[in-house]
Amino acid sequence: MRSLAVWAVVCAWATGAWAADAPATPRVEARSNDLLAVGVVRDDKMSIHISRLADNAPVRDAVVTVVLRGMVHPTTAEADGSYSLQSKDLELPGAAAVDFQVGQGAATESLKGTLDIGSVPGQLDDRNNSRQMWWWVLNFAVCGAAVWLFSRRKAAKD
Numbered sequence: 001m002r003s004l005a006v007w008a009v010v011c012a013w014a015t016g017a018w019a020a021d022a023p024a025t026p027r028v029e030a031r032s033n034d035l036l037a038v039g040v041v042r043d044d045k046m047s048i049h050i051s052r053l054a055d056n057a058p059v060r061d062a063v064v065t066v067v068l069r070g071m072v073h074p075t076t077a078e079a080d081g082s083y084s085l086q087s088k089d090l091e092l093p094g095a096a097a098v099d100f101q102v103g104q105g106a107a108t109e110s111l112k113g114t115l116d117i118g119s120v121p122g123q124l125d126d127r128n129n130s131r132q133m134w135w136w137v138l139n140f141a142v143c144g145a146a147v148w149l150f151s152r153r154k155a156a157k158d
Contacts, residue, residue, distance in 0.1 A: 028098050030113030035059060037100040037111045039066075044090050048075060048083040050102060058082075059102065067099035068115070093117050 026041040031053070039048045048066070050059040058081040066073045068089050075083040089096075100111040 024118065026115060026117045028113040028115040030098065030100050030111035032109045032111045035102060035109055035111055037102070037113070039085075039098065039100075039113075039115065041090050041115065041117065044086055044088055046085045046087075046090055047078075048085065048100065049081075050083065050100070059104070061104070063103040065101045067097075067101065069096050090117070 028037075028039045028041075030037045030039075034053055035050055036053055037048060037050045039046045046066070048064065050062065050064065051057060052059060060081045061077075064075040064077075064083045066075060066085050068085075068087065069092070071087075071089060073085050073087050073089075075085045078084055095114055095116045098113050098115045100113075102109045102111065
């Protein structure tokens with residue numbers, strides 16, 4: 001009986017029944033000839049890190065504005081050299097063009113990228129749900145059949 005329980009645990013583990021896919025954190029990368037901007041979104045807040053391509057040094061003391069979904073949003077400079085932006089537009093699902101406008105002194109650079117925010121948490125993505133469900137049914141059926149055959153083989157020996 002103990003080997004039957006071990007088989008059930010191994011089969012459940014092999015099918016990935018306990019594996020949970022962590023949702024990817026939405027991010028945007030934008031480049032110009034001199035700068036790289038990386039924005040990471042968590043809820044309604046974006047943390048923006050801007051660095052020079054030549055030496056990867058962070059850009060500090062710049063005026064950074066972000067154009068997102070047609071709206072201009074000012075950013076706040078953080079103590080660690082990054083910039084932050086808070087907007088309800090960051091919670092809207094779908095792809096959006098992002099334009100980071102970085103001004104240092106008289107020089108201004110525009111860095112463009114695309115932010116793709118996945119579907120709303122708790123909302124199912126219907127593209128492959130049926131196909132995935134049948135895949136899980138097949139996996140559990142195969143594991144169940146293996147356990148059943150193993151237990152019948154064990155009972156036949158006794």
